[in-house]
Amino acid sequence: MGKNLKGKECGKGICQRKDGKYAARYTAKDGSRKEKHFDTLPEARNWLADAQYEDKHDVHKPSSEMTVDAWFEFWITNLIADLAPNTKRNYRERYKKNIQPVIGNMRMCDVKPMHCKIILNRTEATYAGSTIRQAYIAMGTMFRAAVMNDMLTKHPMDGVRYTKPVRAVDDIKFLTVEEQEAFLETVKRSHNYRQYALLLETGLRTSEMIGLTWDSIDWKKRTLTVSKTLEYRHNTKVWRAGPPKSKSSYRTIPLTNRAYDILKSCYDERHTRKESEVLSQILEYVDRRTGETKYLCMRDLVFINFRTGEPAKKQFLRYSSVQAVR
Numbered sequence: 001m002g003k004n005l006k007g008k009e010c011g012k013g014i015c016q017r018k019d020g021k022y023a024a025r026y027t028a029k030d031g032s033r034k035e036k037h038f039d040t041l042p043e044a045r046n047w048l049a050d051a052q053y054e055d056k057h058d059v060h061k062p063s064s065e066m067t068v069d070a071w072f073e074f075w076i077t078n079l080i081a082d083l084a085p086n087t088k089r090n091y092r093e094r095y096k097k098n099i100q101p102v103i104g105n106m107r108m109c110d111v112k113p114m115h116c117k118i119i120l121n122r123t124e125a126t127y128a129g130s131t132i133r134q135a136y137i138a139m140g141t142m143f144r145a146a147v148m149n150d151m152l153t154k155h156p157m158d159g160v161r162y163t164k165p166v167r168a169v170d171d172i173k174f175l176t177v178e179e180q181e182a183f184l185e186t187v188k189r190s191h192n193y194r195q196y197a198l199l200l201e202t203g204l205r206t207s208e209m210i211g212l213t214w215d216s217i218d219w220k221k222r223t224l225t226v227s228k229t230l231e232y233r234h235n236t237k238v239w240r241a242g243p244p245k246s247k248s249s250y251r252t253i254p255l256t257n258r259a260y261d262i263l264k265s266c267y268d269e270r271h272t273r274k275e276s277e278v279l280s281q282i283l284e285y286v287d288r289r290t291g292e293t294k295y296l297c298m299r300d301l302v303f304i305n306f307r308t309g310e311p312a313k314k315q316f317l318r319y320s321s322v323q324a325v326r
Helices: 041-056 068-079 085-103 113-123 129-148 177-189 193-202 206-210 257-268 314-325
Strands: 009-011 014-016 022-027 033-038 223-226 229-233 238-242 251-254 282-286 293-297
Touching: 009 014, 009 041, 014 041, 022 041, 033 041, 068 085, 068 129, 085 113, 085 129, 085 238, 113 129, 177 193, 193 206, 193 257, 206 229, 238 282
Parallel strands: none
Antiparallel strands: 014 022, 022 033, 223 251, 229 238, 282 293
């Protein structure tokens, strides 16, 4: 039995130190010594009783010291490594811009529903509903993984919802045939005309079109196969190849006459175009369907910027299309 400074017994495993604090200690089942100090005797007794019960019954208590920042980095680096690069990029962007400023420095165990609601409330005025939804998904997925891995006992977003509506599918506007023809007539003056026309003819995503290589085209069958993407990361100044957005994005598209003629004209000009040193790169990416490592040879790209000799950047295509319409 331990004693306090006046010689009075405190109970088994507890004693009072010379500085007045109470030390509670016990030996765990694995033989290790556990000890913690408290300002009052009741606190020491409560901790000792709880700790011994948890040790006896193998109750795992989540770590109380890990911060949200530390968990986010572990989670995005190790637990969702197999997700598409764009998905992880969106998670990181929403975390840095919306989630981290509010709870990044907090301990995981201290995050409550009210903190999560504050994050969503702050986005209401300046973000679209779809962006708020991304922040909601990133935060929810991150904390769900923490619960699954016993880092938290309860999901801190239980009952938390966002109110700003996401743009409805039937609210998305599509160009009519007449509008498409008017657009193409206008952008005939643009050096990106063939890219714009091919996008309209095939429905390709911009990153799919930028990453298009000659081996994707079957001239006899007049088809185009989508199996990879390419994008320029402005923050790191590098080109990155990747798989299509999802497994269903792998597809083979029949070519219309206009699409075939566009690709054939690019093929006929391939030996006369300007080519930069960037095209000497061979980029690795992982096939989402098989897990195999594949390669994209930049010199085999269908579309190259006529001024720089580099692949076309998505942002440039968007900007010049807006300028053309104006």
